[in-house]
Amino acid sequence: MKKIFLLSIALSSCVTYKPAQKPTAFSNKFTIEKTYEDTWSKVINFFASKNIPIKTIEKASGLVATDSMLLNSITDKNIFDCGQLNAFGQSTPLHGKASFNVFIEKIDSTKTQMTININSNVSVPMSANLPPQNINCYSIGFYEKEIFDFVSLK
Numbered sequence: 199m200k201k202i203f204l205l206s207i208a209l210s211s212c213v214t215y216k217p218a219q220k221p222t223a224f225s226n227k228f229t230i231e232k233t234y235e236d237t238w239s240k241v242i243n244f245f246a247s248k249n250i251p252i253k254t255i256e257k258a259s260g261l262v263a264t265d266s267m268l269l270n271s272i273t274d275k276n277i278f279d280c281g282q283l284n285a286f287g288q289s290t291p292l293h294g295k296a297s298f299n300v301f302i303e304k305i306d307s308t309k310t311q312m313t314i315n316i317n318s319n320v321s322v323p324m325s326a327n328l329p330p331q332n333i334n335c336y337s338i339g340f341y342e343k344e345i346f347d348f349v350s351l352k
Contacts, residue, residue: 201265204265205233209237209316212284214232214282214284214302215282215283215284215333216281216282216284217281218220218279218280218281218333218335218336218338219279219336220339221279221336221337221339224315224337224339224342225336225342226315226339227312227313227314228311228312228313228314228342228346228349229305229309229311230309230310230311230312230349230350231309231347231350232308232309232310232349232350233308233310234260234302234304234310235285237255237302237310237312237349238302240261240272240348240349240351241300241302241345241349241350242255242262242316244345244349245261245262245264245298248347249274250264250267250298251264251265251267252264253265253297260301260302260303260304261299261300261301261302262298262299262300262302263297263298263299263300263311264297264299265296265297266295266297267295267296267297268295268298275349276334277335277337277338277340277341278294278318278336278338279335279336279338280294280319280320280333280335281320281321281322281324281333281335282334283288286292294318294320294321294335294346295316295318295319295320296316296317296318296335297316297317298314298315298316298341298345299314299316299317300312300313300314300315300345301313301315306324311346312340312345312346312349313322314342314345314346316337316341316342317334318334318335318336319332319333319334320332320333320335321333
């Protein structure tokens, strides 16, 4: 029993987690030179082309919200910052979930504004003796720009 206790202490001391740092601000609000109808259609096409499931779609209010989905790429520092988990001196991949909320507003007959919010988190094992904790990640603007670029294309 004493050996098991010492082994669990050794294992828990070999796992460290460095929390994510809030990234430099980036724009999640875009003005698009398209009608509301065209912008709406392009946003829906973006999610369909990426096979991202839509949970809520309310055209009258301009809201498109996705289901939470698993992302293997959540460890990619070019997409999200989820912090860094090290186990036994090695960086350990973090797999998590993300969801999107896109708000589309009509500015005038030829312009719309699109606001993109992304929520993401990972489950981090803090020690061998405790259950994993859900930790929020920070988007660094990759998906926001990708959606904007897709919607902006003629």
